[in-house]
Amino acid sequence: DAGITQSPRHKVTETGTPVTLRCHQTENHRYMYWYRQDPGHGLRLIHYSYGVKDTDKGEVSDGYSVSRSKTEDFLLTLESATSSQTSVYFCAIRSTSGVNKTIYNEQFFGPGTRLTVL
Amino acid sequence: GQNIDQPTEMTATEGAIVQINCTYQTSGFNGLFWYQQHAGEAPTFLSYNVLDGLEEKGRFSSFLSRSKGYSYLLLKELQMKDSASYLCAPSGAGNNRKLIWGLGTSLAVNP
Numbered sequence: 193d194a195g196i197t198q199s200p201r202h203k204v205t206e207t208g209t210p211v212t213l214r215c216h217q218t219e220n221h222r223y224m225y226w227y228r229q230d231p232g233h234g235l236r237l238i239h240y241s242y243g244v245k246d247t248d249k250g251e252v253s254d255g256y257s258v259s260r261s262k263t264e265d266f267l268l269t270l271e272s273a274t275s276s277q278t279s280v281y282f283c284a285i286r287s288t289s290g291v292n293k294t295i296y297n298e299q300f301f302g303p304g305t306r307l308t309v310l
Numbered sequence: 311g312q313n314i315d316q317p318t319e320m321t322a323t324e325g326a327i328v329q330i331n332c333t334y335q336t337s338g339f340n341g342l343f344w345y346q347q348h349a350g351e352a353p354t355f356l357s358y359n360v361l362d363g364l365e366e367k368g369r370f371s372s373f374l375s376r377s378k379g380y381s382y383l384l385l386k387e388l389q390m391k392d393s394a395s396y397l398c399a400p401s402g403a404g405n406n407r408k409l410i411w412g413l414g415t416s417l418a419v420n421p
Contacts, residue, residue, distance in 0.1 A: 235411040
């Protein structure tokens with residue numbers, strides 16, 4: 193499972209409240225990602241990080257901010273949650289490995305956080 | 311633009327073989343991944359192709375043709391536990407290697 197945990201696993205909150213989701217990894221991977229997954233949309237990238245304090249926007253970054261103050265933690269914050277942010281949120285890391293001269297850069301996913309905004 | 315096309319749903323019988331096709335258009339290409347996702351769970355990595363040809367891994371094989379923008383995932387000796395969504399995800403070029411995700415193919419394996 194590449195040592196990825198997410199917390200909380202489930203959260204119900206109200207519109208307008210701030211929410212922070214945490215992704216924690218234990219294997220010192222440089223790249224980390226936050227996705228949301230909704231029916232009819234597949235996985236959509238929110239933000240990603242390529243090192244401590246190095247982050248960049250994905251395709252659906254509006255309403256979200258991230259922080260990475262240490263390698264193992266990548267936080268996703270909804271400053272003022274809206275009902276449209278009800279979703280399942282996945283964190284992922286990018287692993288680099290090699291088999292027979294082929295370099296893999298596969299992403300491994302955390303278990304997900306189911307967020308409901310009422 | 312960037313686009314991924316996979317069938318939305320497929321059904322197959324336990325013990326059979328099924329092929330899930332994927333066509334893609336990307337600006338830059340650095341290999342293609344296949345993931346499996348069971349309902350309510352996270353996607354899990356199945357295979358990676360960067361060169362043309364077939365990669366075999368147990369009951370699962372994946373094929374890539376870069377010139378045609380085409381890949382397929384072949385599942386042999388289907389089992390009930392193979393009922394899941396299968397996601398084709400080409401990787402963009404550059405250091406960021408972002409994956410481009412389609413909607414996936416929902417496979418139902420019937421007894």
